[in-house]
Amino acid sequence: MTTASSADHPTRRDFLFVATGAAAAVGGAAALWPFVSQMNPDASTIAAGAPIEVDLSPVAEGQDIKVFWRGKPIYISHRTKKQIDEARAVNVASLPDPQSDEARVKSGHDQWLVVIGICTHLGCIPIAHEGNYDGFFCPCHGSQYDSSGRIRQGPAPANLPVPPYQFVSDTKIQIG
Amino acid sequence: MSGPSDYQPSNPALQWIERRLPIMGLVHSSFVIYPTPRNLNYWWTFGAILSFMLGIQILTGVILAMHYTPHADLAFKSVELLVRDVNYGWLLRNMHAVGASMFFVAVYVHMLRGLYYGSYKEPREVLWILGVIIYLLMMATGFMGYVLPWGQMSFWGATVITNLFSAIPYVGESIVTLLWGGYSVGNPTLNRFFSLHYLLPFLIAGVVVLHVWALHVAGQNNPDGVEPKTEKDTVPFTPHATIKDGFGVACFMLLYAWFIFYMPNYLGDADNYIPANPGVTPPHIVPEWYYLPFYAILRSIPNKLAGVIGMFSAIIILCFLPWLDAARTKSSKYRPLAKQFFWIFVAVCILLGYLGAQPPEGIYVIAGRVLTFCYFAYFLIVLPLLSRIETPRPVPNSIAEAVLAKTGSKSTPMVSTVIALALVGALFAGSVDSARAEEGGTRPPGNNWSFSGPFGTFDRGALQRGLKVYKEVCANCHGLSFIAFRNLGDPGGPGYSTAQVAAFASDYKVKDGPNDQGDMFERPGRPADYFPSPFPNEQAARAANGGAAPPDLSLITKARSYGRGFPMFIVDFFSQYQEQGPDYVSAVLQGFEDKAPEGVTIPEGSYYNKYFPGHAIKMPKPLSDGQVTYDDGSPTTVAQYAKDVTTFLMWTAEPHMEARKRMGFQVFIFLIIFAGLMYFTKKKVWADSH
Numbered sequence: 001m002t003t004a005s006s007a008d009h010p011t012r013r014d015f016l017f018v019a020t021g022a023a024a025a026v027g028g029a030a031a032l033w034p035f036v037s038q039m040n041p042d043a044s045t046i047a048a049g050a051p052i053e054v055d056l057s058p059v060a061e062g063q064d065i066k067v068f069w070r071g072k073p074i075y076i077s078h079r080t081k082k083q084i085d086e087a088r089a090v091n092v093a094s095l096p097d098p099q100s101d102e103a104r105v106k107s108g109h110d111q112w113l114v115v116i117g118i119c120t121h122l123g124c125i126p127i128a129h130e131g132n133y134d135g136f137f138c139p140c141h142g143s144q145y146d147s148s149g150r151i152r153q154g155p156a157p158a159n160l161p162v163p164p165y166q167f168v169s170d171t172k173i174q175i176g
Numbered sequence: 177m178s179g180p181s182d183y184q185p186s187n188p189a190l191q192w193i194e195r196r197l198p199i200m201g202l203v204h205s206s207f208v209i210y211p212t213p214r215n216l217n218y219w220w221t222f223g224a225i226l227s228f229m230l231g232i233q234i235l236t237g238v239i240l241a242m243h244y245t246p247h248a249d250l251a252f253k254s255v256e257l258l259v260r261d262v263n264y265g266w267l268l269r270n271m272h273a274v275g276a277s278m279f280f281v282a283v284y285v286h287m288l289r290g291l292y293y294g295s296y297k298e299p300r301e302v303l304w305i306l307g308v309i310i311y312l313l314m315m316a317t318g319f320m321g322y323v324l325p326w327g328q329m330s331f332w333g334a335t336v337i338t339n340l341f342s343a344i345p346y347v348g349e350s351i352v353t354l355l356w357g358g359y360s361v362g363n364p365t366l367n368r369f370f371s372l373h374y375l376l377p378f379l380i381a382g383v384v385v386l387h388v389w390a391l392h393v394a395g396q397n398n399p400d401g402v403e404p405k406t407e408k409d410t411v412p413f414t415p416h417a418t419i420k421d422g423f424g425v426a427c428f429m430l431l432y433a434w435f436i437f438y439m440p441n442y443l444g445d446a447d448n449y450i451p452a453n454p455g456v457t458p459p460h461i462v463p464e465w466y467y468l469p470f471y472a473i474l475r476s477i478p479n480k481l482a483g484v485i486g487m488f489s490a491i492i493i494l495c496f497l498p499w500l501d502a503a504r505t506k507s508s509k510y511r512p513l514a515k516q517f518f519w520i521f522v523a524v525c526i527l528l529g530y531l532g533a534q535p536p537e538g539i540y541v542i543a544g545r546v547l548t549f550c551y552f553a554y555f556l557i558v559l560p561l562l563s564r565i566e567t568p569r570p571v572p573n574s575i576a577e578a579v580l581a582k583t584g585s586k587s588t589p590m591v592s593t594v595i596a597l598a599l600v601g602a603l604f605a606g607s608v609d610s611a612r613a614e615e616g617g618t619r620p621p622g623n624n625w626s627f628s629g630p631f632g633t634f635d636r637g638a639l640q641r642g643l644k645v646y647k648e649v650c651a652n653c654h655g656l657s658f659i660a661f662r663n664l665g666d667p668g669g670p671g672y673s674t675a676q677v678a679a680f681a682s683d684y685k686v687k688d689g690p691n692d693q694g695d696m697f698e699r700p701g702r703p704a705d706y707f708p709s710p711f712p713n714e715q716a717a718r719a720a721n722g723g724a725a726p727p728d729l730s731l732i733t734k735a736r737s738y739g740r741g742f743p744m745f746i747v748d749f750f751s752q753y754q755e756q757g758p759d760y761v762s763a764v765l766q767g768f769e770d771k772a773p774e775g776v777t778i779p780e781g782s783y784y785n786k787y788f789p790g791h792a793i794k795m796p797k798p799l800s801d802g803q804v805t806y807d808d809g810s811p812t813t814v815a816q817y818a819k820d821v822t823t824f825l826m827w828t829a830e831p832h833m834e835a836r837k838r839m840g841f842q843v844f845i846f847l848i849i850f851a852g853l854m855y856f857t858k859k860k861v862w863a864d865s866h
Contacts, residue, residue, distance in 0.1 A: 016856055020854060020856075035239060043261040047662045047703060048704050
């Protein structure tokens, strides 16, 4: 390609080759984008992930329910006084993922714990009301969470995450 | 692929690999230093174009399979929803559907090039036969792919083509049952066709490797048909052929993009936007354009078995071409008689294609028989005879000599090129257009739609008014099942805000459930919900409407069409006129007349409509002046209602139309610049070689 038989315009020739190569590269990269972008959730999946409302009135103290939002199980626990006291008696600094119970619930609705029920270790679903901490126990690899959904023991690195939610009334929450 | 290479990479790591797997040497010897005849013309770039198309088809096909559901009840919907909801789904589907046609355009050019220049002759017989095998595999793949969207043409195409095998004596019926996996074309058929449609392209790719291997053993043929003798006759594959092929691909992409972005449905059949219905055969069953010549041969022979044998022989006969044509001169350039018969043969194929799309009656049947005879006569009579009686013109001694002699006489190939392109274009357009033959309705008048043409956009006001007309009038009987309320707020649509969409949706009652008690319940609609259908099922729709179920309107403007006739269909290719569907819908809405004209009897329970095929429509006149109130001061006339609701229904049929045309413009700007750059680069690279 670089034989110098047209030595009268070597720079013009090089510029042409570079411009053509650059155009091919830009076009190829741009053409690649739709092929990657199509893997993202499609419009119907995104629309189906809209916020949901959950009525809390049927959930008695000490009970919990599991609802699904965006394909993820959400635990909603109506905690007993004992569970709340246990969660608040802990020395926060001693926890693997330090977070106070107050920061994980909505103030004024302290009896309600809303967490995404997916173990932060490898994605299994912990069982409620099991384990040594009055909270959740993951049967896959033995992670244990307390009554605030915080990791206390086992391989999981972080607390059960709290999904975005708000109380629309005293007995109704909107998740999302 | 042409023997061991002495290629030695300089990088020690690459050397380590190369000693164990000489793959870089293989690439180097096959695609870099490989000697390619220096007199190849642009017809030789179609090999690269075909490789490119195969790659595109496999890539887009694998991706479409990620979003497609191969089930008889879900396939049609999944295709429609992937076009609407998946990011760039419309683009990927257009690329794949149009890509199939482009693949066949390229393969036909490639085959005719081989035929003209004698590329099947010794020592390239195996190369040629491998090509015929690829072509057969392509036909099988294309057919099965066409079945997957599970529209009316998919279903009935599958029925007709699989029934070809029932012509085989004794075992035919058993073979057909075996192909179907049932007593008729159904879900098992769709499932296995999907599986095979995924498999066959990889077989094609495998045979392509053999094809290229055989090519690199025998070396490329060339327009003069003399084998390269010295180094002066050839140039290295890279950069010469690579750049030239790249330029060819870039030009081909312009044609490809024209269809993808501006006429995605030009080559398709409107009937395939109607979901498969095993109870109703479309009035004209027509295969895709690339099968039409063979379809014409099938129909010309008035015996089932003989017709099927004739059709398959028309392809298989190509395998024997190297022995049927025994002439020693390869290129038709030096064969004055063979050249003329070649062009006659091309014309025969094109005319057969045209006949394949016509109804099998009257003069078409006779013409079909004559042309079928001509097709086979070319191979069985003309070519064997010519090799005995024709006196070829003297062939140049070497390629270098031919290249030197060429300076000055450039007009002939240009003329033949133009003729060939024009004929191919006519075949293209003609076959497709006649597939939408008219069935006894008056041709609808054309309209001036805001959404037509390369820069067409939807008129937001018309979309909003059309939605109102749909909601207040059409929705009483017609569903809109592919449209969700959220779509009303999508870019390129009626342009409602999120809050307006939510308010609009909440006016509807949507069935949901089951709840914790196991009961179904009604709740206000949400943006994610789809427009509810007015009837719970097709039977209820039928019962409530005098036996004719009102069709779903989501796709109606794409599912209806009419033939534009010659020469309009050719003009349409350039003017991008694609609005036959909207013309028809708008015309039917306005075509009601209280009294049928003299001599036309309309059965009880039907109404006279000037534009409806057959004129007897079960739908009573839906619109009358002043029926729907408009807030924006637009006239409340039937003509305005029809225009607005048709615009709205064009949007429901293709919500991403504006995005398609917008991206099309960007792609064209890029491709024109890129093709220009490739052209000048090619000129520079070849400057020393001409």
